[in-house]
Amino acid sequence: MAVSAARVIAGEWASGKHSRLFPSPAAAITAFSFAIAGLASFCTEADGVLSSRVKIFDRDLKRKHRDRAAWLMGGKNDFVDSVAENLLDRLEDCKKTFSTALCLGGSSEAIRRLIRGRGGIEKLIMMDMSLDMVKHLKNTEQNYVSNNLETLYMVGDEEFLPIKENSLELVVSCLGLHWTNDLPGAMIQCRLALKPDGLFLAAILGGETLKELRMACTIAQLEREGGISPRMSPLAQVRDAGNLLTRAGFALPGVDVDEYTVRYDSALELIEHLRTMGETNALLQRSNILKRDTALATAAVYESMFAAEDGKIPATFQVIYMTGWKEHPSQQKSKSRGSATISFEDIQNHFRSNEVS
Amino acid sequence: MVRGSRAHAGAISKALLDILVCPVSKQPLRFCQETQSLISDAIGVSFPVVDEIPCLVPRDGKIIEDKEKMTSANGPGSAHHHR
Secondary structure, eight states, rough: OOOOOOOOOOOOOOHHHHHHSSHHHHHHHHHHHHHOOOOOOOOOOOSSSSSSSOOOOOOHHHHHHHHEEEEETBBBHHHHHHHHHHHHHHGSSSSSOOOOEEEEEEOOOOOOHHHHTTGGGOOEEEOOOOOOOHHHHTTTTTGGGGGGOEEEEEOOOOBBBBTTTEEEEEEEEEEOOOGOOHHHHHHHHHHEEEEEEHHHHHHEEEETHHHHHHHHHHHHHHHHHHSSSOOOOOOOOOHHHHHHHHTTTTTTEEEEEEEEEEESSSHHHHHHHHHHOOOOOOOOOOSSSOHHHHHHHHHHHHHHHHHOSSSSSEEEEEEEEEEEEEOOTSSSOOTTTTOSSSHHHHHHHHHHHHHOO | OOOSSSSEEEEHHHHHHHHHOOOOTOOOOOOTTTTEEETTTTTEEEEEEEETEEEGGGGGEEEEEOOOHHHSOOOOTTTOOOO
C-alpha cells in the first residue's frame, strides 16, 4: 500500500520578492518568531454551537495565513509543483473523464497551472478560504486561456462545503485538508458532493513532515526555557489515511506516501517558504509569544544538527496521497466471505501442473 | 473580466449558482439582485458576493434581521414560503 521514495529538490523557491519583504535580518527574525510561535495542545474546549466537535486549528487564523500566502506567492515553488504534478498524474491512470471538477484550497494555483488537459476537465471550480487567494487566482486567469477550461471561483470552507450533492465528478485537494479540524467530516462532504463513480484525490502532509524543525524547537526550548511545549500541528499518520478514506465511505481506497527533502540556505528561509505556502502554525491554543532568543536558538540548533556539508539545510516533507471513489454498482467488489467454490489447493495444483507442462 | 459566452444570473455565473448550496444547511441559495448577495432562506442568512465571487464561509454570512426586507427582496415569481 505504501510506496516510499525519497526525492531531493533544490531549495530554489525564493524569488527576489521575498527578500524585499523582510529587508533586515532583524525583521526576518521577528517573522521567524511569529511563524513558529505557538503551543500545540489538543484543545477539548467545545464550541457552544458545534457541540462535541474537537477544535484543534484556528480556522480564522488559517484564513489570514492564506491571505498572506496570496500576497507572497509568485516565486518558484518546486515542492508544491512536484506534489501537484504527482497528484494530477493519477488522472492519467484512469480512462474516465471528469467534466466538472472542484479544486479545494491549498496549492490550487499549481493544480490549475499543471492540469494541462488531464482528466478531460471542462469545468473547474476553484475554492479557497481566502478571498485574496481567490482574487489572485481570478486575476491570473488570462495566463491559462490555453487550458480551455471554464473556471469558476468561490470562497468556501472545506469544513462547510457549499456544494450541492451529486454535482461533481472530481474533487482535488492539494495540501489543504490537513488544516481541517474534522478531516473525516470534510471528506464525507466531498463524497456527498461527488456524483456516483466520482473521484476524490487529495494530498496532505503526513506526520514525518518537518521532523527536523520539531527536534530543533524541542532542543532550543529545553535549553532556553527549561521546558518544552509542542509547537507544531499534529498531522495524520500514514496508517490513519486508509482508515480515513474508509470512514468517509469511499470505495476502492488507495493511499501512498512520498517523502520530499527540500534544501534551504538557512532555517529562516524555511520559515519564509512555509509562509508563502500558508503552512505556518494555526493551532487554536498557541502562545503568541516566542522569545527571540529561543527562535534564534532554534535556527542555530537546526543548522548545527542537520546542515549538509555544503551548508544547505534540509527539511523533510512527507506527503500522503489519498484516492477514493464514490460508490457505483459498476465498481469491482470483493465477494462475500465463504462464497468461494474453488479451494486454494486446487489453484496451487493448477499452476503447478502448468509449470510442469 | 466577464466573458461574454457565460450565462449570468446577475453577477454570478449560472453554472456556479446551479451547484452552490448553503454551507450550513445544504439547502438551496437564492441570488438577490438588490443586495448582491446569496440568501439562504432555510436559515435566514445572506452571504456576500464580492467581485462576482460568492463568499460562502459561514463566518461571512449575515443574519437577516429584517424579515420584511427579505420578503420584498424576494422578486416576483420565486418561491418563498411564509415563515
